[in-house]
Amino acid sequence: xxxxxxxxxxxxxxxxxxxxxxxxxxxxxxxxxxxxxxxxxxxxxxxxxxxxxxxxxxxxxxxxxxxxxxxxxxxxxxxxxxxxxxxxxxxxxxxxxxxxxxxxxxxxxxxxxxxxxxxxxxxxxxxxxxxxxxxxxxxxxxxxxxxxxxxxxxxxxxxxxxxxxxx
Amino acid sequence: xxxxxxxxxxxxxxxxxxxxxxxxxxxxxxxxxxxxxxxxxxxxxxxxxxxxxxxxxxxxxxxxxxxxxxxxxxxxxxxxxxxxxxxxxxxxxxxxxxxxxxxxxxxxxxxxxxxxxxxxxxxxxxxxxxxxxx
Numbered sequence: 393x394x395x396x397x398x399x400x401x402x403x404x405x406x407x408x409x410x411x412x413x414x415x416x417x418x419x420x421x422x423x424x425x426x427x428x429x430x431x432x433x434x435x436x437x438x439x440x441x442x443x444x445x446x447x448x449x450x451x452x453x454x455x456x457x458x459x460x461x462x463x464x465x466x467x468x469x470x471x472x473x474x475x476x477x478x479x480x481x482x483x484x485x486x487x488x489x490x491x492x493x494x495x496x497x498x499x500x501x502x503x504x505x506x507x508x509x510x511x512x513x514x515x516x517x518x519x520x521x522x523x524x525x526x527x528x529x530x531x532x533x534x535x536x537x538x539x540x541x542x543x544x545x546x547x548x549x550x551x552x553x554x555x556x557x558x559x
Numbered sequence: 560x561x562x563x564x565x566x567x568x569x570x571x572x573x574x575x576x577x578x579x580x581x582x583x584x585x586x587x588x589x590x591x592x593x594x595x596x597x598x599x600x601x602x603x604x605x606x607x608x609x610x611x612x613x614x615x616x617x618x619x620x621x622x623x624x625x626x627x628x629x630x631x632x633x634x635x636x637x638x639x640x641x642x643x644x645x646x647x648x649x650x651x652x653x654x655x656x657x658x659x660x661x662x663x664x665x666x667x668x669x670x671x672x673x674x675x676x677x678x679x680x681x682x683x684x685x686x687x688x689x690x691x692x693x
Contacts, residue, residue, distance in 0.1 A: 515676055516679055516682075517648055517649065517675065519641070519643050519648040520640050520641075522637075528643060530643075530644075532649070532675075541655070542646065542649060542650065544646070545644050545645065545648065546644060547643050547644055
């Protein structure tokens with residue numbers, strides 16, 4: 393059965409969370425992040441091109457204009473492929489493990505699987521990020537040889553969201 | 560055992576007066592060096608003093624250092640902030656080595672660093688937390 397809720401994240405974009413219960417011991421959570429907005433894309437492109445035109449007006453070298461176009465194109469492709477996350481899913485299977493998938497705007501998907509023996513706990517941790525304190529969900533991992541010590545902290549969703557119910 | 564207190568003492572009065580005299584002397588010397596023309600200083604026999612350029616340059620250098628210091632301090636703070644996946648946001652070496660004191664009846668529990676999973680249970684599962692004490 394499925395359940396959907398929508399929230400708004402730190403910078404005001406809309407996030408939607410879908411919860412799917414497959415069986416008693418298998419659950420999936422999908423977080424859909426806000427798409428790349430046309431407004432921010434045009435703003436960045438306009439500033440880069442205006443700066444390039446200003447430099448061209450100073451030095452009369454037309455290579456600046458063509459290199460600005462290349463930089464914008466390659467920068468956009470790189471951003472879509474490496475940075476912009478479209479959807480993140482968390483699949484929890486009891487006694488087997490936890491799988492996290494992030495799919496990027498260019499279609500790339502990266503998956504991480506953590507076996508249940510390594511998972512110590514799931515907590516909501518608060519930490520300083522830039523100039524704010526944010527709350528984020530993270531999985532604490534333990535080394536099976538030293539079960540009392542926390543060996544690693546894995547944040548779950550990379551688009552840092554604050555759980556305000558928007559709808 | 561000597562206590563450290565900020566009250567006035569005879570030694571402190573002497574230190575203060577020496578500091579006052581030397582700072583006034585240093586200031587008058589700086590003004591003399593900056594304003595008195597070279598020819599007068601040479602005629603007095605003082606020929607090996609630094610260039611007057613430095614009388615203006617050094618205060619400017621000092622002020623720019625102070626201004627950059629503000630920006631630098633902010634940057635160093637941001638660079639030293641632990642990333643979100645670091646263990647330093649959860650615990651540190653002092654919290655791992657703390658001693659567990661025995662719980663006494665009817666007394667306030669001793670101060671200790673509570674592990675993050677207990678804190679989470681208390682905040683987000685208040686009904687269950689009443690069953691898990693210590």
